[in-house]
Amino acid sequence: MQGGYNTGKDVSIDINTPTGPIRLSKLMNFDSKPKVTNQEITPLNGLTDELMIPKGWTGTFDAERVDSTLDDWWAQFESDYYNGVNQNPATITETIQEVGGGVTTWRYTHVILKLEDAGKKEGDKTIHQSMSFTARRRLKV
Template structure:
């Protein structure tokens, strides 16, 4: 629900589809994504410089308040599959945004590789914050 014409954190939902099914993040508190690029500067003979910017995938992260063992279970299975010599397949992320005008925008990140950056710190009277990051081959507009 946008506020006064501005997008806010509540306007987005994400869905992570792994090769083994949906990876729910019920305690999601933060999502970020940014394009990766490769920059090439070309110096022309006349002394002017032209800049080329090549798309080079996407990178992003999730911050989650741990509410269940789904994240730990997924990454434990990934690690076990790796040591068992199995092919680890990529995932996809669907990002759905409620725009300020009431319309919906949807993007899909393809070729997603997930990484558990922090399984969390356990302490008395504190929640457990987990952090995941990802790289993706592309982001395409779905709707």
């Protein structure tokens, strides 16, 4: 917290997959957004109503590579896929330390993870990796 505002330092993320947790010591950011479908309904009187239907969540997170955690997870995912192993979803738990002293916890359920970028390798530069996800729901715990 800084000056009465939440900052990224107030947030912790736990990613739990069917094969175990993904522990990222250098998680750099986490972004989540609700997905919705909108439908406009305009009757003959011309007054339009709009229906907004929740369709889950989508998001991304980035990490600086300090070990093979994400590479290992993706290798296992690929191996399971090609060996006909059922791909079960994960969960993500987001915990926020609130400015007023409380804690808010959100759980993303039925999470499908995707390695978006295993990272560009260059001399004298860190390797930045990124993942995306979709989730069926975000529930307040």
